[in-house]
Amino acid sequence: MSALFRAPYRTLGAGEIATAVRAGDISAREIVRAALDEIEARNGAVNAFTSVTAERALARADALDAARARGEATGPLAGVPFAVKNLFDIAGRPTLAGSRINADDPAAREDAFAIRRLEAAGAVLVGALNMGEYAYDFTGENAHYGPSRNPHDLTRMSGGSSGGSGAAVAAGMAPLTLGSDTNGSVRVPSAFCGVFGLKPTFGRLSRAGTFPFVASLDHVGLFARSAGDLALAYDAAQGGDADDPAQAARPIELALPELARGIEGLRVAIADGYFRRSGEADAFAAVDRAAAAIGASARVELPQAHVARAAAYLITMAEGGALHLDRLRKRAADYDPDTRERLMAGALLPAQWLMKAQKFRRAYRDAVLALLRDVDVILAPATPCAAPLLGQKKFTLDGVELNVRANVGVFTQPISFIGLPVVVAPIWLPGAKMPLGVQIIAAPWREDAALRVADALETLGAASARIAN
Amino acid sequence: MDENADFVDALIAANARLAGLEIAPESLPVVRENLEVAMRMAAMLESAEVGEREDPAPVFRA
Numbered sequence: 332m333s334a335l336f337r338a339p340y341r342t343l344g345a346g347e348i349a350t351a352v353r354a355g356d357i358s359a360r361e362i363v364r365a366a367l368d369e370i371e372a373r374n375g376a377v378n379a380f381t382s383v384t385a386e387r388a389l390a391r392a393d394a395l396d397a398a399r400a401r402g403e404a405t406g407p408l409a410g411v412p413f414a415v416k417n418l419f420d421i422a423g424r425p426t427l428a429g430s431r432i433n434a435d436d437p438a439a440r441e442d443a444f445a446i447r448r449l450e451a452a453g454a455v456l457v458g459a460l461n462m463g464e465y466a467y468d469f470t471g472e473n474a475h476y477g478p479s480r481n482p483h484d485l486t487r488m489s490g491g492s493s494g495g496s497g498a499a500v501a502a503g504m505a506p507l508t509l510g511s512d513t514n515g516s517v518r519v520p521s522a523f524c525g526v527f528g529l530k531p532t533f534g535r536l537s538r539a540g541t542f543p544f545v546a547s548l549d550h551v552g553l554f555a556r557s558a559g560d561l562a563l564a565y566d567a568a569q570g571g572d573a574d575d576p577a578q579a580a581r582p583i584e585l586a587l588p589e590l591a592r593g594i595e596g597l598r599v600a601i602a603d604g605y606f607r608r609s610g611e612a613d614a615f616a617a618v619d620r621a622a623a624a625i626g627a628s629a630r631v632e633l634p635q636a637h638v639a640r641a642a643a644y645l646i647t648m649a650e651g652g653a654l655h656l657d658r659l660r661k662r663a664a665d666y667d668p669d670t671r672e673r674l675m676a677g678a679l680l681p682a683q684w685l686m687k688a689q690k691f692r693r694a695y696r697d698a699v700l701a702l703l704r705d706v707d708v709i710l711a712p713a714t715p716c717a718a719p720l721l722g723q724k725k726f727t728l729d730g731v732e733l734n735v736r737a738n739v740g741v742f743t744q745p746i747s748f749i750g751l752p753v754v755v756a757p758i759w760l761p762g763a764k765m766p767l768g769v770q771i772i773a774a775p776w777r778e779d780a781a782l783r784v785a786d787a788l789e790t791l792g793a794a795s796a797r798i799a800n
Numbered sequence: 801m802d803e804n805a806d807f808v809d810a811l812i813a814a815n816a817r818l819a820g821l822e823i824a825p826e827s828l829p830v831v832r833e834n835l836e837v838a839m840r841m842a843a844m845l846e847s848a849e850v851g852e853r854e855d856p857a858p859v860f861r862a
Contacts, residue, residue: 547857638848641841648838660820663827672827676834679815684842689856691848696857737837 340365341503341798345411345560348506349453352410355399359392359410359455366412366457370504377502379479379495381417381427383458388412391455406453408567413507416493417459418466419443420540428542429462429492431475432658432665443540444572445509445551452567457505460495464670466511466544467651468492469519469739470719474667478721481523482799483765487718490520490739493554497524500554503798507564508554511538513545514643515713515743517552521755522713522768526796527561527785529553532775533750534579537572545650546577547689548643548747556796558754558786562587565778581776589779590786597780599627602711602772605636609728609741610715617758617767618710624793625784631706634698639745642688642695646748649685652677669736696749703774708784712742713755713768746772754781756794766797808832808839 338347340362351357367385374380392410399405415421418428420439427433441447446456461479463471471494472478479494481487482502489498493510497520500508510517512530521528529552536551543549553568555561569583601622607615622628633639652659655674663671703709715728715738725732728741746753752775755768769788773781788794812831816823823831 635848638844641844642848644841645838645845648834656819656821660822663822663824668827668830672830673834675816675821675823675827676831676838678819678821679812679831679835680838684838684845686856687845687848687850690850690854691845692857694848694850694854 341369343506344557345408345506345555346563348411349407349409352395353405359395360389362410363388363392363412363455363457366505370458373502373504376485377480377482377498378477379460379499379502379504380414380458381461381476381495382424384421384456388455388457391450395453395455406451407563408449409453411454411507412457412505413449413454413509414458414460414499414505415443415446415456415509416462416496416511418462418511418542419446419509421446421456421459424459426542428466429464429473429476432662433542441540444537444574445568448568448570449564454507460499460508462495463492464667465655466492466513466516467670467673468736469515470736471498471520472721474669480721481718483525484718487720487765488523490523490718492516493520496554497521497526497528500524500526500556501796501799506556507560510552510554511541512550512552512747513548514647514747515740517554518713518743518753518755518768518770519739521554521757522766523718525757525759525766526554526556527558527757528755529561529565529778529782530747530753531565531778532752534577535581535752535776535778536568537575537578539572539574543654545647547646547650550747556798558782558789559587559590561754562590562782584776584779586779586782590783592783594625594783594787597707597783598705599625599708599710599784600629600631600706601627602633602709603630604632605745606633606711606742610712613717613760613763614712614715614767616760618712618769620758620760621756621769621788621793622710624791625787627710629706631702631709633702633745635695636745638691639695639748640741642691643744643748645680645684645688648673648677649680652680692748699749700774707773707777707780709772711770711772713770714739715741717765717767742770746770751775752778752781754785756785756788757796758794759797805832808835811835
């Protein structure tokens, strides 16, 4: 590390790195070299990375340093190492999507849109990250590549399906990662690994160049160790892209400048009813801690949230099963059995269930949007419990024994079902050994409101992303 | 095997044939378990009133 910039790499946030690189306090090559060393030192235990793009990263860092030497602008993310869930296309490599099957695919011809956006802002791709097979997962376990482990306790789940994305940030291997979220796959690993995560509004960020799971629910999302870094990267990732038909025609709406406004004028409420049942007491205590920190006490109830979760569950099964049907016919033996049998069941569902679920989606959206006319932000638990043990198949919630893999997303599914933007803020309860997460839910296109609340919680000391030792 | 399991197994056999999907005997219990969860979810969805003229949202706008 440069003499002018002595902080250990693993403690540095994206904003700090970019500021230092732009100022010439440290070179992009020094930062990227430190990132690669950190990955080398820690990935054996955490298993967050499935590949490291060292040669590409160092070449990119040298190009940034040369640009700076010529007096050219290097961008808001200058020299910031980042990594992506391995369902994002990386030019020259097959896009695994957590599977063994896709390893036989031809290499991607170009990078995913989101990678191109971050690199255009000066960030440096350092690798691809472990994930649950084909994103049908809340655990971070993977039969082919091994589980990504929770850096705060290596015997516990990182969460899924973007498990490597959460673990890499919590372990200090990367200050910034990309993931995807269909039913909770950014928010669950954010909560389990204790980092900040953002699932933007459905249609906000282009998904072009990512391997799909459930086209009508898939979102691209981000992980970082502060709300400010999340806003910085989110701002850079925005931009129109004709290659994602679900992307909405929205202008770039910067969130980072909004953080300075704090939470003044925002009406914050706690989700009641469905979101206060079927969870361990600590999950609700985390929400109460966040609410108390910002003086929120009003309660709202999302109507028919249990039906929304059921509808999201059925859409996921049906669309996922249909997407994989041909592969299930030809290569069933090459799937992780936990994924294969869920996809097979999904391929057998009657069409009328899917259609009713999609119709209910509109009706539920209208009901929730009516509620959001009186409230700007809603707080809810991200998961019903802290990270379970790796290999744990069942847990008990409200006296009912449930399958872990299918039920960790009980609080995330009713929200992504209607595409609302959500930031997860990591909460450490007093004396807790593992973190929990609180969903900060806003109206469509109001990522700024959710990020302002997350930033306020961090400033007040109620939320924090600890780097695992 | 109870009556419901018979019914679900018959459904799996018929729909798998229609879909051109071979389900190995060792996969059958877990496929059945997943379908039973889906049936519970569908029953929950059935309880919701959705008008005939409600537009479904396959490409969804938030």
